[in-house]
Amino acid sequence: MPLPRQPGWRVPARAKVYEPLKVFLRVRPFSIAELESHDAQGCVTIEDAQTVILNAPKESSAMKNSERGIGHAVHSFTFSQVFGPETTQSEFFEGSMKDIVRAYVNGVNGLVFTYGVTNAGKTFTIQGTSKDLGILPRSLDVIFNHISGRHYLKMNFKPYLSNDVKKLEDEQVKQEEALKTAILASLKEETESISTTITNFCDAKLDSSDCTSDNHPSNSLGKACMIVNINQHTSTYDETLHVMKFSAIARQVIQTILPKNFGYFPPKLVGGDGRSLMHFDANTSVGDFADSTETSAEEEVDITILSHEDLLKAAEDLKEKLVAERQSKLLLEVKIRKEMAEAMFRQLLETEEAWRQVILHSALRLEEFHINRLEDMKDSYEEKLESKFEMYKEAIKKHAYMCAMEQIEDHYVPIEEFLAEQEKVEDREGKILQLERQLDEQSRRLLALGSLSSDIPTTENNMERDLTDTTVRRANEGLQKQCEEKEELIKSLKFKIQKLNETLLEANEGYRKMAEENSQLKHTIMLKDQEMNSLQNWAKRVLELEETVSSLQKELEERKKHFFAEESKQQKPRRGLLANLKSTVASTASTPLGKGWGKHEEASPYSRKQVLLPHKAKE
Numbered sequence: 001m002p003l004p005r006q007p008g009w010r011v012p013a014r015a016k017v018y019e020p021l022k023v024f025l026r027v028r029p030f031s032i033a034e035l036e037s038h039d040a041q042g043c044v045t046i047e048d049a050q051t052v053i054l055n056a057p058k059e060s061s062a063m064k065n066s067e068r069g070i071g072h073a074v075h076s077f078t079f080s081q082v083f084g085p086e087t088t089q090s091e092f093f094e095g096s097m098k099d100i101v102r103a104y105v106n107g108v109n110g111l112v113f114t115y116g117v118t119n120a121g122k123t124f125t126i127q128g129t130s131k132d133l134g135i136l137p138r139s140l141d142v143i144f145n146h147i148s149g150r151h152y153l154k155m156n157f158k159p160y161l162s163n164d165v166k167k168l169e170d171e172q173v174k175q176e177e178a179l180k181t182a183i184l185a186s187l188k189e190e191t192e193s194i195s196t197t198i199t200n201f202c203d204a205k206l207d208s209s210d211c212t213s214d215n216h217p218s219n220s221l222g223k224a225c226m227i228v229n230i231n232q233h234t235s236t237y238d239e240t241l242h243v244m245k246f247s248a249i250a251r252q253v254i255q256t257i258l259p260k261n262f263g264y265f266p267p268k269l270v271g272g273d274g275r276s277l278m279h280f281d282a283n284t285s286v287g288d289f290a291d292s293t294e295t296s297a298e299e300e301v302d303i304t305i306l307s308h309e310d311l312l313k314a315a316e317d318l319k320e321k322l323v324a325e326r327q328s329k330l331l332l333e334v335k336i337r338k339e340m341a342e343a344m345f346r347q348l349l350e351t352e353e354a355w356r357q358v359i360l361h362s363a364l365r366l367e368e369f370h371i372n373r374l375e376d377m378k379d380s381y382e383e384k385l386e387s388k389f390e391m392y393k394e395a396i397k398k399h400a401y402m403c404a405m406e407q408i409e410d411h412y413v414p415i416e417e418f419l420a421e422q423e424k425v426e427d428r429e430g431k432i433l434q435l436e437r438q439l440d441e442q443s444r445r446l447l448a449l450g451s452l453s454s455d456i457p458t459t460e461n462n463m464e465r466d467l468t469d470t471t472v473r474r475a476n477e478g479l480q481k482q483c484e485e486k487e488e489l490i491k492s493l494k495f496k497i498q499k500l501n502e503t504l505l506e507a508n509e510g511y512r513k514m515a516e517e518n519s520q521l522k523h524t525i526m527l528k529d530q531e532m533n534s535l536q537n538w539a540k541r542v543l544e545l546e547e548t549v550s551s552l553q554k555e556l557e558e559r560k561k562h563f564f565a566e567e568s569k570q571q572k573p574r575r576g577l578l579a580n581l582k583s584t585v586a587s588t589a590s591t592p593l594g595k596g597w598g599k600h601e602e603a604s605p606y607s608r609k610q611v612l613l614p615h616k617a618k619e
């Protein structure tokens, strides 16, 4: 599979390319713990002596981004030299430090620094262990062996104007020592970072057009070497990728800042009279560094053939080139950051969308649940009411039937008896009518007899009167008897009516109770209806809340957009990784090799962390 190349990051030709900043990659071996977890291996492949390939592991951000179409999952990086995990300390020193130490003993300043994520092997490379020395003690060893017997034992030289030194009188030495003690005491409070110094230096270099003057900082520049340490563990993949990208950018940028015309000048030792005291030249080199004369000669030729105007022009060109390069690097950095921000933003949007869906789904489910519950409750209440109605209906029917049965039992008169009784009544009524007629007739007769008797009182008349009286008496008795019977019948009928009235009252009472129960039931139904209404209102409220949630989400979205816009605005003026690197280069301009290097018990770890801090913060 063809590997995606980083445009502009790869150094085109290898052999004769001038490299003011050599960038060496050292891959440390797996630790025992890392070897045990096989899944954490295999993301770094050394393709050849200059190239490594990084394969993004599954969990890395690089892989996730590449799956979303941002960046690649496979990256190729080139270095001045790649040292694999099997490289010994001695091999690494030989392969990386030889040039720079050789140049140094010829009077050229040098800078060596390591860069890498934590636990990548920086300390091991620089300092090493007591049994397996790193590049710092090895370099010091070579340097001191080289000047063996030629040490200047007095401590009376003081750096002057970047790359010169002044010889001090005894009194001045004492003053300097006192000053040094005071400075060392307050060193812990010193917070000015190396990066600031280097940034200032780079700015001074950019802004200056007079690069030929002896005291210009560029003239004190020498060789620089960046050692990139990585471990192959997948857990540090994303940081490692960042380190590699940064080192690739740094390598190219430094090449732009320091083209060949800006080679090194050896430092001068100036006495009190301003004359040079000491000069390391080709004659001071040891046999190990046989080609050092050539190098010096080359550099001197390059400088002397250029006129002042040429140098000015070259400086202008370089300045322009540097600005263009810087802009393109900034653009690239901005692009990378923008892509990362976009990826993060997309991820945020996706997460937000997922949450929105979850909320929506939950709200719908809740609503559905409540509607179902309401319908279930409604159904169950309706069922209950219907069953109660049925029950009461049945009870009323039963009660009415029982009452009717009781009344029938009490007051039942067979039809034959009723008819016979009626006939009797009719018969009696007929008799009463007949008797009344007879009574009328007899009364008339008596009246007629009364008028006659006043004229002729006879025995016959007396007998007739007795007979009539007897008949009347008998008729009266019969009538009285009938009246008594009628009264009894009326009484019994009244009693029955009374009984019927009582039964009716009882039925009414039962009916009233049932009506009361019915009204209670209606009231219960009304309450349930109200409850149902309140539940429906609640469901509406849920919908309203959901709308509020969605509006809040929209607002959040807008704020995020605003935030990203703000962030991208803020990123523009930052100097970025480039400035830090430049500042690192400049630190050597005023610091002799060995001074303040390595992991000195107090000062070094502090300053080393200071250098790393900005990078770590960016990471």
Ligand SMILES: Nc1ncnc2c1ncn2[C@@H]1O[C@H](COP(=O)(O)OP(=O)(O)OP(=O)(O)O)[C@@H](O)[C@H]1O
Pocket (backbone or CB within 6 Å): 027, 028, 029, 085, 116, 117, 118, 119, 120, 121, 122, 123, 124, 125, 229
């Ligand atoms: N080339 C190597 N060969 C063998 N062991 C190594 C090598 N490089 C590093 N190690 C081991 O890996 C571990 C981490 O290395 P080191 O402490 O140098 O990392 P570091 O980059 O300085 O970490 P930090 O930034 O946290 O100080 C140490 O135990 C060290 O001995």
